[in-house]
Amino acid sequence: MTLQVYSASLLKEGLVAYLCIDEDGISWSTDLNKATAVDENSIDSLKAEAERSEKENIVVGAYAVEVTQTANGLEPVENRERIRAYGPTISLPQSGSGLSGQHAA
Amino acid sequence: MYQYSQADHQLLQERVSQFRDQVQRRLNGDLSEEEFKHQRLRNGLYLQLHAYMLRVAVPYGLLSSNQMRTLAHIARKYDRGYGHFSTRQNIQYNWPKLEDVPQILDDLAKVEMHAIQTSGNCIRNTTSDPLAGVARDEIEDPRPYCELIRQWSTFHPEFNFLPRKFKIAVSGATHDRAAVAVHDIGVRLVKNDAGKLGLEIYVGGGLGRTPMIGKLINPFLDPHDMLTYLEAILRVYNRLGRRDNMYKARIKITVHETGEDKFRELVEEEWSQIKDNGLRLRDEDIENIKAHFKDPEYETLSDFDADYDAAILSDPEFAHWADKNVELHKKDGYRVVYLSLKSRNQPAGDVTANQMDAIADLADKYSLGAIRSTHRQNLVLSDVKLKDLHRLWKELKSLDLATPNYNHLTDLISCPGMDYCALATARSIPIAQALTERFDSYDYLNDLGDISLNISGCINACGHHHVANIGILGVNKKGVEVYQLTLGGSAREDASIGKIIGPAFTADEIVDAVSKVLDVYLENREDETETFLTTYRRLGQAPFKERLYG
Numbered sequence: 001m002t003l004q005v006y007s008a009s010l011l012k013e014g015l016v017a018y019l020c021i022d023e024d025g026i027s028w029s030t031d032l033n034k035a036t037a038v039d040e041n042s043i044d045s046l047k048a049e050a051e052r053s054e055k056e057n058i059v060v061g062a063y064a065v066e067v068t069q070t071a072n073g074l075e076p077v078e079n080r081e082r083i084r085a086y087g088p089t090i091s092l093p094q095s096g097s098g099l100s101g102q103h104a105a
Numbered sequence: 106m107y108q109y110s111q112a113d114h115q116l117l118q119e120r121v122s123q124f125r126d127q128v129q130r131r132l133n134g135d136l137s138e139e140e141f142k143h144q145r146l147r148n149g150l151y152l153q154l155h156a157y158m159l160r161v162a163v164p165y166g167l168l169s170s171n172q173m174r175t176l177a178h179i180a181r182k183y184d185r186g187y188g189h190f191s192t193r194q195n196i197q198y199n200w201p202k203l204e205d206v207p208q209i210l211d212d213l214a215k216v217e218m219h220a221i222q223t224s225g226n227c228i229r230n231t232t233s234d235p236l237a238g239v240a241r242d243e244i245e246d247p248r249p250y251c252e253l254i255r256q257w258s259t260f261h262p263e264f265n266f267l268p269r270k271f272k273i274a275v276s277g278a279t280h281d282r283a284a285v286a287v288h289d290i291g292v293r294l295v296k297n298d299a300g301k302l303g304l305e306i307y308v309g310g311g312l313g314r315t316p317m318i319g320k321l322i323n324p325f326l327d328p329h330d331m332l333t334y335l336e337a338i339l340r341v342y343n344r345l346g347r348r349d350n351m352y353k354a355r356i357k358i359t360v361h362e363t364g365e366d367k368f369r370e371l372v373e374e375e376w377s378q379i380k381d382n383g384l385r386l387r388d389e390d391i392e393n394i395k396a397h398f399k400d401p402e403y404e405t406l407s408d409f410d411a412d413y414d415a416a417i418l419s420d421p422e423f424a425h426w427a428d429k430n431v432e433l434h435k436k437d438g439y440r441v442v443y444l445s446l447k448s449r450n451q452p453a454g455d456v457t458a459n460q461m462d463a464i465a466d467l468a469d470k471y472s473l474g475a476i477r478s479t480h481r482q483n484l485v486l487s488d489v490k491l492k493d494l495h496r497l498w499k500e501l502k503s504l505d506l507a508t509p510n511y512n513h514l515t516d517l518i519s520c521p522g523m524d525y526c527a528l529a530t531a532r533s534i535p536i537a538q539a540l541t542e543r544f545d546s547y548d549y550l551n552d553l554g555d556i557s558l559n560i561s562g563c564i565n566a567c568g569h570h571h572v573a574n575i576g577i578l579g580v581n582k583k584g585v586e587v588y589q590l591t592l593g594g595s596a597r598e599d600a601s602i603g604k605i606i607g608p609a610f611t612a613d614e615i616v617d618a619v620s621k622v623l624d625v626y627l628e629n630r631e632d633e634t635e636t637f638l639t640t641y642r643r644l645g646q647a648p649f650k651e652r653l654y655g
Contacts, residue, residue, distance in 0.1 A: 093451045
C-alpha cells in the first residue's frame with residue numbers, strides 16, 4: 001500500500017529530513033524510518049505541520065513523498081527519493097584513500 | 106597569476122561580512138527562504154539533493170599551491186574531506202552547513218578566492234585553456250584577457266540580472282582546449298597575416314536542451330575594443346533575451362530567433378554608441394594586467410635528459426604515463442603534466458583533502474607552485490622539468506593521480522548526476538565508473554587513441570555530452586533510468602554537436618552499447634591514425650546503428 005511522508009531539507013545543515021509526529025510532539029529526523037507515514041486521506045495534517053516548520057525556519061522546501069511499507073521499513077517509491085533517503089549510490093571519496101595507488105595503471 | 110589589490114581585498118571582505126549578516130538573518134527568521142535564496146545563489150550556495158552545495162570560483166582555472174591548501178582545509182574542516190572539480194574549472198563542495206558558509210568564504214578571501222557569480226543569472230567564471238602561457242601552439246596568452254573580463258564582469262550592475270546565466274571562454278592557441286564554440290561568448294585570440302593580434306568573437310554557443318555552435322559575429326576585433334564589444338553584446342542580449350521562458354532565455358536562442366546577421370547588426374549599432382567610452386582598453390590597461398602573467402624565471406635547460414630517457418626505457422609503466430599525460434612546454438627542458446582525476450577509485454573530478462594537500466606540495470616541489478584545473482575535470486602542473494618527471498610520476502602514482510588516460514576513453518567528463526544534483530533525472534557517476542572499469546586497459550585505450558566520452562545526468566548537459574565523440578545522456582523514462590547515446594560531437598576547433606543514434610539503453614545495457622560502438626570504429630578505421638571522430642564523420646551513423654540495433 002502506498003503511503004506518504006513529508007520530507008524537506010534542514011535549514012541549518014541542508015540535510016534531508018522527514019517529519020515525525022508522535023506523543024512527544026513534532027520533530028524532523030534524517031532517518032526515513034522514523035517518519036510519520038499516512039495514507040493519502042490524512043496527508044493534509046502532515047502538510048500543515050510541515051508548513052509550520054518552514055515558517056519556524058526549521059526546514060526548507062517541504063513536500064510529500066510516496067513510500068511503501070516493506071519488511072525493512074519505509075521505502076520511497078521513486079528512485080530520486082530513494083537516493084535522497086539513503087545517500088549517494090556510489091562510495092564517497094575518503095581522505096585516507098586515493099593514496100594506495102593500487103589501481104593506478 | 107593576478108595578485109589582488111587592496112580594493113579587491115576590501116571588496117571581498119565586505120562581501121563576506123554582508124553574507125555573514127544575511128545568513129544570520131536567515132537563521133534568525135528575519136529573511137524568508139524566498140528572500141534569502143537569491144542572496145545565497147549570488148554567493149555560489151545551492152541547496153542540492155542531499156545538502157547545500159558551495160561552488161567556489163577558480164578564475165580561468167588558475168590556482169596557487171597556497172590556494173589549493175585552503176581548498177583542502179575547507180574540504181577537511183567544513184565538508185566531508187573532498188571536493189569536485191567542475192567543467193567550469195571551479196570546485197564544488199557537496200556537504201557544507203549553512204552556518205559554516207560565511208567562515209568558509211572568509212577563509213577563501215584570505216587566499217584571494219570567493220564564490221561570487223558562480224551561480225545566478227549573471228556572468229559566470231570565465232574559462233580558458235589550461236595550458237595558457239605554456240602551450241607550444243599558443244598565439245597569445247589568454248589569461249590577461251580573462252582577467253580583464255573577470256574585472257569587468259564582477260558585480261557589473263547592468264548585468265547582474267540577465268535573462269539567464271552567461272558563460273564566456275577565451276582561448277589563445279591554435280588548438281581549442283577551452284571549448285569556446287559552445288559558450289555564450291567564445292573569444293579566440295588570433296593573428297592576421299601581418300602578425301597583428303585580434304579577437305574572433307563567437308556568440309550563441311551552448312549546450313543544454315538546445316545545443317548550438319557559436320556564430321562568428323566578428324572575425325577580427327581589436328583587443329582594445331574587447332570590453333566595449335562584449336558590453337554591446339550583453340546589452341543586446343539583456344534587452345532581447347527572453348525572460349518569459351527560462352528554457353528559451355539563453356543567448357543562443359536570442360541569436361537563433363533574431364538571426365545571426367540581424368544580431369550582429371544590433372551589436373554593431375549598440376557598440377557604435379559606446380566603443381569610445383572609458384571602457385575602451387588603453388595599451389597601459391592591457392600591459393598592467395599582462396604584468397601579472399609574466400613568465401616565471403625559467404632555467405635554460407636542454408630538451409634532452411639522459412636519466413629521463415633511461416627511465417622511459419626501463420620502466421614501461423612510466424613510459425605509458427609520459428606518453429599519455431605529459432605534453433611539450435614552450436620552454437625546452439620543461440613539460441606540462443596532466444594529473445588525471447579519472448581513476449577507478451573516485452568519481453570524475455573528485456579530489457580528497459589529502460590529495461589536494463599533496464598536489465600543493467608537488468606543485469611547490471616540481472612546478473613553481475602553480476596548479477591549473479581543466480574543463481575536462483583534470484588538474485595540470487604546468488612547469489615541470491623534464492628531469493623531474495620520473496620522480497613526480499612516482500609520487501602521483503602513490504596518490505592515484507597518474508592514470509595514463511588523458512584525452513583517452515576513460516578520461517571522461519561526468520556531471521554529479523542524480524547522486525547529488527537536484528535537477529538530474531538519472532545517475533551518471535555509476536555509469537562512468539562502470540565504463541572506467543570495463544575499459545581499464547592501457548593497451549586498449551592506446552589502441553583507441555584520441556577519443557572523448559562525456560556523460561550528463563539530465564538534459565541540462567553539465568556533463569557536455571553533446572560535444573563528446575561518444576555522449577551519454579541519462580533520462581528518466583517512466584521511473585527507469587535510461588541512457589541515450591549520441592555520436593560525433595566535438596568541443597574542439599572542429600566543434601560539432603553529436604547526434605542521437607537511436608532508442609535509449611538501460612543502465613545494464615549502456616556499457617555494452619559503448620563497446621559495440623568502439624568495435625565498429627576499430628573494425629572500420631582506415632588505419633591506426635584515423636581517430637574515432639574522423640571515422641564516424643566518414644562513415645556516418647549507419648554502421649554504428651546497424652551494430653547497436655541490428
